[in-house]
Amino acid sequence: MACVDWCDARAFCAGVGKRLCGAFGAEPLGYDEFNDPTKSEWTYACSNKGERIYPYGDDYQPARCVDDPFDGTLNAGNGNAEPVKTATNCKVNAGFSGIFDMSGNVWEWEDSCRPAGNGADPKDDQCRDRGGSFWDHENFLSCTSPSVDRRRDHFNKNTGFRCCAVPAVLGSP
Secondary structure, eight states, X not given: OBSOOHHHHHHHHHHTTOXXXXXXXXXXXXXXOTTOTTTBHHHHHHTTTTTOSBTTBSSOXXXXXXXXXXXXXXXXXXXXXXXXXXXXXXXXXXXXTTOBOSSSSSEEEEEEEEOOOTTOOGGGOEEEEESOOTTOOGGGTSTTSOOEEEETTOOOTTEEEOEEOTTBBTTBO
């Protein structure tokens, strides 16, 4: 789904007996650990255990995933939660069966937030989302590209989420 804020993504995952992807185990991912495939289950799965730059290999392939070479009209909703498109060629090539769209499609919330500080409202916390979206270019689509830090209550048509098993253990996201 797209058009979902961090809190609703986390609640949805819990409601289906899973959790928002983050660190291996039950804890949130440390905010600065997002590129470490031994700590971030999202990076681990996307990069095939740290061995690839993109889910499908080391070289960017325009339009292999739902990214900027598409026409920008996908998921162009009216602010309501919507299903997202799957690109069957945009899959992790080795090691993980059935994992698609970790590059492009929609940004995916990760269970990794940094408090806004000084007694600020928790909705002002900055949370990470990963993988780029259908509007993004190559520099946002690699498995270790910088995430976009967004307020916990942010949502739009190019932001979604991925649920992970409870608890995830290293080797099986």
